Amino acid sequence: MSSALNKMTVEDFDVKGKRVLVRCDFNVKMENGVITSDKRIVASLPTIQYLIKNGAKVILCSHLGKPKGQPVPELSLAPVAVRLSELLGQEVKFAADPEVVGPNAKAAVAEMKDGDVILLENTRYRAEETKNEDAFSKDLASLCDVFVNDAFGTAHRAHCSNVGVTKYVD
Secondary structure, eight states: OOTTSSSSGGGGGOOOOOOOEEOOOOOOOOEEEEEOOHHHHHHHHHHHHHHHHHEEEEEEOOOSOOTTTTTOGGGGGGHHOOOOOOHHHHHHEOOOTTTSHHHHHHHHHOHHHHHHHHEEGGGGTTTTTTTOOHHHHHHHHHOOOOEOOOOOTTSOOOOTTTTTTGOOOO
């Protein structure tokens, strides 16, 4: 283990060919559907680039704002996928599913090749997210072989996408 905190990092295991779910903090400032500060997106780039370079199938998830457990179009992560594509210089496929882990997400993950990146819809579209309920945690875990929490700003919250999912990923 490379960390002084006795936690593994992405560099502690071989990610080639693995489906890696990364909890990011893409809770960015937006006005009228336009990102006004991409600092949090930029902060996630080293982890994402490392995973791409090492042949992972990168599945990103995050919340945005407080949609209170239902789809709110203004709080969709679609603009984040566009900005990430620009910053990474490759397509970041957006899985537009109001239930986050729906048919679009499952199909996108099934079609992934090593080095591909997809972004799931806003995790807080699911009411279970903030309650850390098992059903959504299992849905998220079903997409991946490995889980990486890269969202320092939300690490203190016991939500499905940063705590619950860990119960179901080996």
